[in-house]
Amino acid sequence: MTPPQRALLVDDERLARAELRELLRPYPWVKVVGEADGVTSALARIEELQPSLLFLDVQMPGESGFDLLARLPACPFDVIFVTAHDAHALRAFEVNALDYLLKPVHPDRLARTLSRLAGEEPGGAEPARGPGRQKLTEGDLLLLENGAKSRFVRVEQIVCVRGAGDYSEVFAADGGQTLSPRPLKDWEQRLPERTFARIHRSALVNLAFVERVDRSLGGGGDVYLRGLPEPLPLSRSHAAALRERFG
Structure with a gap:
């Protein structure tokens, strides 16, 4: 039996919200509990209604749907983006959205998305996640999952990102630390090369957070990062490349 869903519709266009409500009528297990026309009202409605499902427009006046997710301390619901521009699809996948729908929403496309939400995978449906090897940019938003908790960064x-066996530890500027199931080599392939550099076989750092580098007699050293209490080791094999990055 399909578990019931409490849906919140977030779109600055009243007609778009009304059309989506109508499209959801054949699915009694999806109950629309409220609507919001922007980021500010959506934050209030999320706190008030505690939805389990968010239909989220990407482009809205002032702040976007991605901005809304960035302002949430956690994401205890599924997100389905609704957008007029398929260029946003990659970023939707980067925040681990369940899916994205292009406006005007077609009933068959919505049906496939809701089948996926219900745990079904009808033939011919698009994969639930986007390509795993796309390069990220500095402005992209990531959903970092840590057990039952998740956060957007x-x-x-x-x-920095530090290797932890088959996993990795992600350290954020706000002091948050998350254990990621993605190995360090995957992070190295996906993080923007102009911003991140390998300093050791077990560490990648954001160059914008480097405060100083202390060299050792052996050719390696220590890298001090803003926000981390302890320096990270700099291996001899990566020292020359790091010096070159800093000119």
Whole structure:
């Protein structure tokens, strides 16, 4: 039996919200509990209604749907983006959205999305997640999951990523620390090269957070990062490349 969903519709266009309500009528297990026309009202409605599902417009006056997610301390609900521009699809996947729908929303496309939400995968449906090897940019928003908790972090706010066996630890500028199931080599492939550099076989750092580098007699050293209490080791093999990055 499909579990019931409490849906909140977030779109600055009243007609778009009304059309989506109508499209959801054949799905009694999706109950629309409220609407919001922007980020500020959506934050209030999320706190008030505690939805389990968010239909979220991307482009809205003032702040975007991505800005809304960035302002949430956690994401205890599924997100389905609704957008008029398919260029936003990659970023939707980067925040681990369940799916994205292009306006005007087609009933068949909505049906496939809701089947996925219900745990079904009808033939021919698009994959629930986007390509895993796309390069990120500094402004991209990532959903970092840690057990039952999850948080949104912009790439530019990642201080460093440290290897932890098959996993990795992600340190953010706000002091948050998350254990990621993605290995360090995957982070190296996806993080923007102009911003991040490998300093050791077990560490990637955001160059914008480097405060100083202390060299050792052996050719390696220590890298001090703003926001971290202890320096990270700089290996001899990566020291020359790091010096070159800093000119």
